[in-house]
Amino acid sequence: MENADLRQAKLQINYHEPVMLAECLEGLRLSDASLVGGTFVDCTLGGGGHSYAIANKLSPAGTLHSFDRDEEAVAFATKRMATIPVEKSPKFVVHPVAFAKLGEEIAANSVDGILYDLGISSHQVDDSSRGFTFVGNNPLDLRMDRREGVSAQEWLRSVSADDLADALRKNADMDRAYKLATRLVEVAVKTAAENRDILPSDVKAIVEAVFPDKRRDVNSLLARVFQAVRMEVNGELAQIEQSLTAAVDCLKVGGRLVVMSYHSVEDRCVKDTCAKFEKACICPENLPVCMCGGNHQRLKKVNRKPILPSDEEIARNSRARSAKLRVYERV
Numbered sequence: 001m002e003n004a005d006l007r008q009a010k011l012q013i014n015y016h017e018p019v020m021l022a023e024c025l026e027g028l029r030l031s032d033a034s035l036v037g038g039t040f041v042d043c044t045l046g047g048g049g050h051s052y053a054i055a056n057k058l059s060p061a062g063t064l065h066s067f068d069r070d071e072e073a074v075a076f077a078t079k080r081m082a083t084i085p086v087e088k089s090p091k092f093v094v095h096p097v098a099f100a101k102l103g104e105e106i107a108a109n110s111v112d113g114i115l116y117d118l119g120i121s122s123h124q125v126d127d128s129s130r131g132f133t134f135v136g137n138n139p140l141d142l143r144m145d146r147r148e149g150v151s152a153q154e155w156l157r158s159v160s161a162d163d164l165a166d167a168l169r170k171n172a173d174m175d176r177a178y179k180l181a182t183r184l185v186e187v188a189v190k191t192a193a194e195n196r197d198i199l200p201s202d203v204k205a206i207v208e209a210v211f212p213d214k215r216r217d218v219n220s221l222l223a224r225v226f227q228a229v230r231m232e233v234n235g236e237l238a239q240i241e242q243s244l245t246a247a248v249d250c251l252k253v254g255g256r257l258v259v260m261s262y263h264s265v266e267d268r269c270v271k272d273t274c275a276k277f278e279k280a281c282i283c284p285e286n287l288p289v290c291m292c293g294g295n296h297q298r299l300k301k302v303n304r305k306p307i308l309p310s311d312e313e314i315a316r317n318s319r320a321r322s323a324k325l326r327v328y329e330r331v
């Protein structure tokens, strides 16, 4: 008979296997005995893999706040967190809202470590009814929180070709962005006139027409189109920037900010947002001498370069392949 821990681990891995788990815990300094009663935030609860491991490191005196805007993820992970024995479990507070609300939900200077595991979970991708994937040919939705905002289909029916081309370039570094955007807008109009949904097969036909070169991998091009649209529909870059800015206020001096991203656009947003807080001087660049006092630095890098997953982890979990982990300390 399997024991309860093994069953939990299998359940978790089916939902989403946490990436660079040991590296994230180390980044948060959770092996430091003085922090077991501390306060931590997981901004991306997902299947609860990282939250579960953080909670297991904390004592009952500690507190873990976990955010997710996806109500299915919150329901799944809350059940999983409830399996931690009461006598061992820290205070666990779920925030079923977007992490851009971090500054409204968490007090300033109150937190020892904050984790972000950005993007979407394997479960969100694998559940074709969520419309996150081109496998299954379900209508395009792509929202993490289906109670809010507009679906990808509605967005494609309202956006101009220029704005869509900008999104394809900005969010996925797409070439031939304007050509793709024009075709996508045409299909959005045509399917609306025919009173039918825009399907992934419509998008695939456009990608194949715009990139006829058989050496280009259609699935990876399609994944980039989906990524670009998903990032717009969920306002992902604005969410990251707003939340990281709030995170700097929430952290105590010495607290850690640990951020894992999965593609270059996300990583650039993390790097650029944090870079603003790494500067001691915030004077305009054209000022010949510093007038601000030069004491504005609020973050410092813990590792000069981002941490990457091991070959062994990539072989075990292909989703880890593109992960980059950045660790900062509040100064």
Ligand SMILES: C[S@@+](CC[C@H](N)C(=O)[O-])C[C@H]1O[C@@H](n2cnc3c(N)ncnc32)[C@H](O)[C@@H]1O
Residues within 6 Å of the ligand: 016, 017, 018, 019, 043, 044, 045, 046, 047, 048, 049, 050, 051, 067, 068, 069, 070, 073, 097, 098, 099, 100, 117, 118, 119, 120, 121, 122, 144, 239, 240
């Ligand atoms: C990669 S998964 C996290 C997986 C989790 N670390 C685990 O080990 O199971 C990312 C999660 O963050 C959530 N998410 C992404 N952007 C968000 C945002 N702006 N606000 C709140 N949740 C967000 C997604 O809904 C998804 O469940």
